[in-house]
Amino acid sequence: MRVIAGIYRSRLLVSPPGTATRPTSDRLRETMFNILGARRAEGLAGCRFVDLYAGTGAVGLEALSRGAVHCWFSEKAEPALKALRANLAALKIPAAAVTVDEKGTGSLLAGLAKKSLAMDMVFLDPPYEAEAEYAGTLGLLGSGSGRKMIAPGGVVVAEFATKAKFKLAERYGALVRSRTYKQGETSLGFYELAAPDGGKAEPV
Numbered sequence: 001m002r003v004i005a006g007i008y009r010s011r012l013l014v015s016p017p018g019t020a021t022r023p024t025s026d027r028l029r030e031t032m033f034n035i036l037g038a039r040r041a042e043g044l045a046g047c048r049f050v051d052l053y054a055g056t057g058a059v060g061l062e063a064l065s066r067g068a069v070h071c072w073f074s075e076k077a078e079p080a081l082k083a084l085r086a087n088l089a090a091l092k093i094p095a096a097a098v099t100v101d102e103k104g105t106g107s108l109l110a111g112l113a114k115k116s117l118a119m120d121m122v123f124l125d126p127p128y129e130a131e132a133e134y135a136g137t138l139g140l141l142g143s144g145s146g147r148k149m150i151a152p153g154g155v156v157v158a159e160f161a162t163k164a165k166f167k168l169a170e171r172y173g174a175l176v177r178s179r180t181y182k183q184g185e186t187s188l189g190f191y192e193l194a195a196p197d198g199g200k201a202e203p204v
Contacts, residue, residue, distance in 0.1 A: 001058060003091075004030045006065030013087050015056045016079035024125060024159060028183050029062055032157060035181070035190070036121060037066065039155065044068050047120035048151070050112075052105045052137060057084040059123050064097060072099045072119075074108040105137055109149070118151035128161040134168060138191065142173025147193055156191040 001013045004026060024032075037043040045067035051060030052074050060071040075081050081102060088098060101108035105124070112119070122141065126133035140146045141156055150156065156175060160168060162182050168189050170177045179190040 001056070002026060003058075003062055003065050004033065006062070006067065008061065008065040008091050011091060013056055013058055013061065014083050014090070016083045024059055025186070028159070028186055028188070029059060031181065031183060032059075032123075032188055033062055033066060035179075036155065036157070039153070040120075042067075044121075048072075048117065050074075050108070050119050050122040052108070052122065052124040053126045053133070054084060055080045055125070057087050059125070060098075061087060061091065061093070063121070064093060065091075068097075068121075070097055070099070072101070072108055072112065074101045074103075074105040076102055076104040105133075109137075109140060109146070112149050113145055117149065118154070119149055120151050120154050122150065122154070122156040123159070124156070125159040128164060131166045134158060134160065134166075135172075138168070138172040138175060142171070142175035142191075144173075147174045150193055154193070158189045158191070160187055160189065161185060162187045 001015055003009055003011045043066060044063055047068050049060060049063035049068040049071045051057060051071060054060055054073040054075040057073055060073050064071050073084060075084055124137050158168060162185050174193050175191040176194045177189050178192050181188045
């Protein structure tokens with residue numbers, strides 16, 4: 001596992017032993033960031049990025065490597081946290097550029113809501129079988145308070161198993177799915193805030 005592009009390009013990242021942590025593959029990360037980078041003329045430069053259920057932090061670190069000004073990580077599993085901390089240290093990421101919430105996703109989102117910070121990109125990758133985590137997090141982000149955490153033109157990306165036993169909804173409150181990208185056994189759902197008239201979001 002490595003950083004794909006940017007200032008930390010080709011730097012190797014560590015992952016905890018075992019199968020409890022499932023890092024997003026290099027290939028899928030590259031595809032996702034190509035899509036995200038094409039959304040803005042400046043790519044990821046200066047964006048605020050959130051990596052929920054971060055695991056090793058590979059996705060958020062990729063965002064920082066590509067120019068994100070700050071990344072918020074949520075992770076509470078000790079082995080994954082150890083790997084995340086090790087990767088931050090190995091890449092010498094400035095402390096001012098990262099926030100790591102060890103209490104988990106709910107705690108991080110509550111903190112962002114209190115600070116009234118709007119995020120440009122939010123990525124979530126719960127355990128594939130955790131239907132409640134997907135529904136709860138996407139539902140919160142699409143709620144009246146949650147939508148305030150997403151900047152105009154912002155996007156929420158959910159990674160999930162292509163053949164999952166449950167289906168992600170097309171809409172969670174104000175969040176509307178604008179695109180689904182499938183790559184083998186893994187898929188990405190792209191969600192955006194609904195148009196002001198309540199219609200569908202523009203395709204990613």
